Amino acid sequence: MFTIQQLVQPDTLEEAYDVLTRDISNTILGGCAFLRLGSKKIGTAIDLSKLNLNGIKEQGDFIEIGAMTTFRDLEISPVLKESFNGVLPQSVSHIIGVQFRNIVTVGATVYSKFGFSDLLTALLALDTDVELYKAGRMPLAEFLEKSPQRDILTRVFIKKNSCKAVYKDLRNSQSDFPVLNVAVSQKDDRWRVVVGARPLRAQISQQASEELSQGGASPAGIASAARLAAEELSFGSNIRGSAEYRKAMCKVLVERAVTEVLQCK
């Protein structure tokens, strides 16, 4: 069973960061959906509820998503339903149930870099930046490659553009964690192929993306890109599926996703 010795609800990010870095056992609370599954001993829990970090806003050239925004907020957001063929609402809509999605937060999911994340895969297919209190703003792909630092993820920014995108996943049963997930996006001649839940975290297949961007999405090009994604990325085994199965299904999902992107308006 997890324990929380002390609880603070800071009025500023500065205060939250100060408490976070005071002791290794101090922890930022997100939706806390996975907290009860472990036995973490938290010294001081830091709740960000007073910092107005929830909500989805269109700000200039970006869609801004606050760290405390829930998955259900993403799922029903009119802005996100209308943007990028609704790829973000689609990516979160099969996670457990509506009661669970009303709890889990965007910030905790992105910061934790969960391998099984559906949202990370979709976000990585778009032009997404993350904002951290101390480290500042950076592309999501760069953040995912960085070694873990104690920091506070405050916002996610998605560039508003004409990007078309499709999300596909494979689950053993409805509402289970994904065995594999794929997001593919296209903006003009630039394609991006992302594969997640391998079960390692989402990663861009550079070779598949380049194949489509250079050669176009002919039937042969799509088949080639799907094969390249499966060859380039690494896959592992766990209770939900073997590495071999994931590798075989990667080709299928990439092929389907690219084909569907071509049909997007």
Place this chain on the structure above:
Amino acid sequence: MQIEAIINNKKVAWEIENDELLADTLRAKGLLSIRQGCDTSCCGLCTVWIEGKPTLSCTTLSFRINGKNVTTIEGIQEEAAAFAQVLVAEGADQCGFCSPGFIMTVLAMKNELKNPAEEEIIHYLTGNLCRCTGYMGQLRAVKKYLGVE
């Protein structure tokens, strides 16, 4: 710590632990409709509304209801009874252990979705598990209750 909240339209001030979960707090205060069936945040039996939104009380830290409205099935007995009658008439209620959480989600859906299609109903209720039935009786009851085909 002390929290103040409105539980089923009544203002309360409760002393809670920092790491206390809402399902435990509510049960300790006599709201025994709250049940837990999975320990992994996926069965939906403990569903309550926080500010009208269906939420897993087994996974929500109690301090997070400070200053908020919480509704359990004890607070909406008339509506719950109306749906329960339809549920029973369709033969969908067996052991009844999952019923409070299921009914809370159905009533939340009624408030949130207008004339939902079957696919939308199933999607909304995916997070409520029932181990007695095959869900067909529940689906018939929900459609009848909502007056949709």
